[in-house]
Amino acid sequence: MAGTAWSDRLRNLTGRRAGTTPVADPLVADLQQALSADRVHDSGVHRALMKKDASVFTGGVSGPLCYPETTEEVQAIMRIAERHDRAVVPRGAGTGLAGGAIPLGAPIVIAATRMNRIVDVDLDDRVAWVEPGVVNLDLTRHLQPLGFHFAPDPSSQQVCTIGGNVANNSGGPHCLAYGVTNAHVVALEVVLPSGEALMLGGLDAEPLGYDLRGAFVGSEGTLGFTTKVAVTITPNAPAVRTLLLSFDTIRDAANTVGAIIADGIVPAALEVMDQRITEAVENYVGAGYPTDAGAVLLAEVDGLADGIAIDADRIGEIGRAHGAIDVRQAATEEERALLWKGRKTAFGAIAQIAPDYYLHDTVVPRAKLADVLDEVYAIAERHDVLVMNVFHAGDGNLHPLLVFDARIEGKLDAVHAAGSEILAASVAAGGVLSGEHGIGVEKQAYMDQMFTDDDMDHQGRLRRAFDPVCRANPGKVLPMGHSCADIAALRSVPSEVWG
Amino acid sequence: MDLHLDAEDLNSCVQCGLCLPACPTFRVTGDESMSPRGRIQLMREVQDGDAPLTDEVLRSFETCVQCRACEPACPSSVPYGHLMERTRETLADGGHITPGWQRVAFKPLAHPQLLQIGSAALSVAQRAGLVPKRLGLSAEIPFRQEPLTASGTDVYLFTGCVMDAWQREVHAAGQRVLEAAGFGVTPTAELAPCCGALQAHAGLADDTRGLAATMMANLAPDRPILVDSAGCGAAMKDYGHLLGTAEAEAFSARVFDIQEWLADHLDKLPQARPLDLRVAVQDPCHLRHVQRVHGATRAVLAPFVRELVELDDDGMCCGAGGAYSVLEPELAGAIRDRKLGAIDRATPDLVASANPGCSMHLGAADVETAHPMELVDRALRQV
Amino acid sequence: MSPLLAVDDPVLLSFADEVGASGPVAAAGRRTRWERGGALHPDTRLVTAPTGIVAYSPAEMTAQVRAGTSVEEFHLALAEHGQRSALPERGGTVGGAIAVGENAASSLGRGRVRTAVLQIRYVSAEGRMVSGGGPTVKNVTGFDLPRLMVGSLGTLGLFAEAIIRTNPIPEVSVWLRSDDANPFAVPTTVLKPSAILWDGDQTWVELEGHRIDVVSEQGRLGAIGSFREADGPPALPHHRWSLRPAELASLDRAATGAFVASVGTGTVWATNPAPPRSLDLGVAALTERMKHEFDPTGRLNPGRSVATA
Known part of the structure; x- marks a missing residue:
């Protein structure tokens, strides 16, 4: 039942009506010559759609949009960008929450979505070679019949790309036991802004040289464009148990989390949701989450059946000792899947409550979780903003979710003010600005709460070694004055999208 | 330009992007302008941002299959299908989309005799090799068919337009199955010539409203209306929303997919030896994503075949999309390629699909398909 | 700047002063891998990183430790709370372990050094105290200087202090040895072995976890060979x-x-030295640019290079 090679015929799908309008912009002409006319877009539609990602940030101005399909095409784009003195911004699925993919200064947007092949699964080395546009969950599904999966599982895993995971060093609920993306990337083929293609890291035990692979992961697209990734594949655990613990207060839930870790258990995941978010989630998935509890803790242990039975019982005991009013285990795989579906779609589900949300992403020591949560609720109340909390409790990764309607005058200001206080409270408790979403354009201004000028200067040096003129995703991560955030590309006059 | 979209509906999208992988056109193009999130953003740009209706904007709207797989994927319950239908209606009213030839092409749907004559002509043309295969028409359009006759008044069986002209044997099978379960069946025939689904998708909602009114006036208000075409069923269940009247709401509440109905009356179906077949279930989008009763297909089919097997593509569209496969053959073909891959991996003997459009579109790629009712009927009639 | 993150430890500040801003300089630990990366320029002044565990929070599974502390001493402190870390115990210091970046023989169970360093504090070529990373187990704030520093042989900065991720010591740890097992069948036989070592004839497997799991895994290993309990791993050759x-x-x-x-x-420990490795030209150039950015005058560990390590 083999199909026709229709994909070869997917030509000029969006431009068909436009006919053969001559391209006036020499940048676009060069790009179209290097790729093909149908994979370089400069229309109002495309530039309008590229100006945003999943964050609340606006103000992006996109230049031409390119869909390269090979490393060589990415190299060509970089060289053209250099020739035209234009910045470049990588884009995966556009699910970032810190504005990392927002184009500043009308850069060339390089979309990874058509570099989406799973190139090879190497069971001997236990790695998979993938292109950056491969969707995270697609990789795991591809590995499923072989008995493996890709461990990082951000909540957006059904849509986010591996390239995006590399750029953001993405986490996810199961990174508590398995580690974040950095621990699962062994080698990277990248194209530097100079157009040079390099292989960083390697499949051998201890690759020679500086860990440039490690430096690249999490650099938010500011060091170059990832064209191929070797990720470790993780064997599926033969057994898994998922527990749902209910509490009267979120303090009890938070303290339970600390006690579980202190007990020496390393669960696969420990997730907490407060009452408001649990209600919204239950409304969407109907997974049986208790909507009358002050907070719920979703705990998962995986491994060998006997050992995790011990861990699951122990988690239940610890929960009850810390005030759990109910402890239940998912009885079937369907029940477990539904509980996780609820957790992972929590952010989207809040639109039932208000049209806009701003999701924060700080990390605090587990021992401070309860106190910082109290503070978060108090801050939100002071600013008259609705806050919900749903977070990776096991590693102290808070996700305060500020829910609002941006059309109400002054609301966005209140949200930003509350957000900045939440950041300050987290750092003051011994935490950090971001656990997994990144800095992007969102938290640049707060970097000095964690780093001295010398610290940021050294981060800038790392950046410059890869990208001396800061052509790759300028204006991100480091605040103005500490990087090349103000390069010529950013000063270029933004062109009108619908011009 | 005002697209007449409800501001609250439009605002309910928080642009999280979780819809992207569910969207067939995004899956095959990787292009944001071919995704639900992108299309909603463009609706905003047009309605709130005064963006001009460029060709690219119109292409973005026109290329939507309207499979509505993005709706169950959306945690914010954005009413995407209604937003897109409204957008198309406004654009069609303004003459921006759905050119005259398409409007003319939809006309015979509401006129059974015209359709029968056209079909007969098409049948002849097809046998003469004059119909390009890429149009995705079923392997053989019947030249003439046996009429259906009423066997009682327990339920209506909606027969509709194209399906009645081209796949009447499916209706016949459905009717026999219903009768085997003890229901007297009235085929709707000329009482309800067409549901108007294709017209609504093309933005010709007024045509649909007219057809809905005809149907509601012609059908007795006391019995369930069973539908064996997923697209028609979804459209008829939406009359309440489309007409906004209590009468239409009540009518829609009486509409059931035939599998949905039988799943609730499984005990009435006689037992039979299962067909010796490994059957893959291909869920029509409007059964799975809109009516969300695809579980019923499995419940009804399972006792009558050796083995049911799921496709691993989360119910992704096959690319048929009503008239879509004819209007957008490249995209429809690329989307079908993904479906063919999933079917290959499932290694079935045949594919069960409860929608005529899907069957024809898959049939054009040499996939053997059968309506679930045909399979049940076959099992019941075997000795 | 959060006061919790500001460097006000006088011990660290005086180390920075000692490193200063001019003249060739290197930090010496226990010199267990002193030959790595080539011989130091003879005029190089040697300094010693400060010692001591600054803070240890078992519940957070993090420990803040000065670079001159020996790994053994560090692990003794962790063991008091039932924990350990990925740093290899081979007679060296914490700073040395980070600078060299070698993983322990049981790295499958204990993790890799490059993922264990949460925060690094080092003295820059300009004599400034610089911090990278952060105190929590999860953190993506800013560029990942800790990753860059692991295995850098002190050529980008001289390490003063680090925050290391710790792990619970499992209930049971057992080494097993077999004369007839195929070592390459072990990964598909047991779920999470902490080590699989093979000398060409015999296979050693370290199993850890709940006693009941270790026992059942041991049973599964029986399917691929006869395993007996062993005292520990074999002696590892030098190279x-x-x-x-x-x-x-x-x-x-x-x-x-x-x-x-x-x-x-x-990883292979062998009696013969490994054949020389070299970096791809483009990576070598990037390596040089990196070195130049962090140490423009080449005063840190002069003569030593990661490109020949």
Whole structure:
């Protein structure tokens, strides 16, 4: 039942009506010559759609949009960008929450979505070679019949790309036991802004040289464009148990989390949701989450059946000792899947409550979780903003979710003010600005709460070694004055999208 | 330009992007302008941002299959299908989309005799090799068919337009199955010539409203209306929303997919030896994503075949999309390629699909398909 | 700047003063890997990193430790609370372990050094105290300087202090040895072995976890060979080779001499030195740019290079 090679015929799908309008912009002409006319877009539609990602940030101005399909095409784009003195911004699925993919200064947007092949699964080395546009969950599904999966599982895993995971060093609920993306990337083929293609890291035990692979992961697209990734594949655990613990207060839930870790258990995941978010989630998935509890803790242990039975019982005991009013285990795989579906779609589900949300992403020591949560609720109340909390409790990764309607005058200001206080409270408790979403354009201004000028200067040096003129995703991560955030590309006059 | 979209509906999208992988056109193009999130953003740009209706904007709207797989994927319950239908209606009213030839092409749907004559002509043309295969028409359009006759008044069986002209044997099978379960069946025939689904998708909602009114006036208000075409069923269940009247709401509440109905009356179906077949279930989008009763297909089919097997593509569209496969053959073909891959991996003997459009579109790629009712009927009639 | 993150430890500040801003300088630990990366320029002034565990929070599974502290001492402190870390115990210091970046023989169970360093504090070529990373187990704030520093041989900065991720010591740890098992069958037989070592004849497997799991895993290993309990891992030859896991099956004793290979990671300890490795030209150029950015005058560990390590 083999199909026709229709994909070869997917030509000029969006431009068909436009006919053969001559391209006036020499940048676009060069790009179209290097790729093909149908994979370089400069229309109002495309530039309008590229100006945003999943964050609340606006103000992006996109230049031409390119869909390269090979490393060589990415190299060509970089060289053209250099020739035209234009910045470049990588884009995966556009699910970032810190504005990392927002184009500043009308850069060339390089979309990874058509570099989406799973190139090879190497069971001997236990790695998979993938292109950056491969969707995270697609990789795991591809590995499923072989008995493996890709461990990082951000909540957006059904849509986010591996390239995006590399750029953001993405986490996810199961990174508590398995580690974040950095621990699962062994080698990277990248194209530097100079157009040079390099292989960083390697499949051998201890690759020679500086860990440039490690430096690249999490650099938010500011060091170059990832064209191929070797990720470790993780064997599926033969057994898994998922527990749902209910509490009267979120303090009890938070303290339970600390006690579980202190007990020496390393669960696969420990997730907490407060009452408001649990209600919204239950409304969407109907997974049986208790909507009358002050907070719920979703705990998962995986491994060998006997050992995790011990861990699951122990988690239940610890929960009850810390005030759990109910402890239940998912009885079937369907029940477990539904509980996780609820957790992972929590952010989207809040639109039932208000049209806009701003999701924060700080990390605090587990021992401070309860106190910082109290503070978060108090801050939100002071600013008259609705806050919900749903977070990776096991590693102290808070996700305060500020829910609002941006059309109400002054609301966005209140949200930003509350957000900045939440950041300050987290750092003051011994935490950090971001656990997994990144800095992007969102938290640049707060970097000095964690780093001295010398610290940021050294981060800038790392950046410059890869990208001396800061052509790759300028204006991100480091605040103005500490990087090349103000390069010529950013000063270029933004062109009108619908011009 | 005002697209007449409800501001609250439009605002309910928080642009999280979780819809992207569910969207067939995004899956095959990787292009944001071919995704639900992108299309909603463009609706905003047009309605709130005064963006001009460029060709690219119109292409973005026109290329939507309207499979509505993005709706169950959306945690914010954005009413995407209604937003897109409204957008198309406004654009069609303004003459921006759905050119005259398409409007003319939809006309015979509401006129059974015209359709029968056209079909007969098409049948002849097809046998003469004059119909390009890429149009995705079923392997053989019947030249003439046996009429259906009423066997009682327990339920209506909606027969509709194209399906009645081209796949009447499916209706016949459905009717026999219903009768085997003890229901007297009235085929709707000329009482309800067409549901108007294709017209609504093309933005010709007024045509649909007219057809809905005809149907509601012609059908007795006391019995369930069973539908064996997923697209028609979804459209008829939406009359309440489309007409906004209590009468239409009540009518829609009486509409059931035939599998949905039988799943609730499984005990009435006689037992039979299962067909010796490994059957893959291909869920029509409007059964799975809109009516969300695809579980019923499995419940009804399972006792009558050796083995049911799921496709691993989360119910992704096959690319048929009503008239879509004819209007957008490249995209429809690329989307079908993904479906063919999933079917290959499932290694079935045949594919069960409860929608005529899907069957024809898959049939054009040499996939053997059968309506679930045909399979049940076959099992019941075997000795 | 959060006061919690500001460097006000006088011990660290005086180390920075000692390193100063001019003249060739290197930090000496226990010199267990002193030859790595080439010989130091003879005029190089040697300094010693400060010692001591600054803060240890077992519940957070993090420990803040000064670079001159020995790994053994560090692990003794952790063991008091039932924890350990990924740093290898081979007689060296914490700073040395980070600078060299070698993983422990049981790295499958204990983790890699490069993922264990949460925060690094070092003295820059300009004599400034610089911090990278952060105190929490999860953190993506800013560029990842800790990753860059692991294995950098002190050529980008001299380490003063680090925050290291700790792990619970499992209920049971047992080493098993077999004369007849195929070592490459072990990864598909047991779920999470902490080490699989192979010397060409015998196979050692370290199993850890709940007693009940270890016992059942031990039973599963019986299917691929006869395993007996062993005192511990075999003695590891001096030289270290870095191979791909898939390359181990074709190891040649004529080239390596006697060896012990870590199945699943690709590390090989051998009596013969590893063949010289070199960086791809583009990576070598990037490496040089990196060195130049961090140490423009080349005063840190002069003569030593990661490109020849």
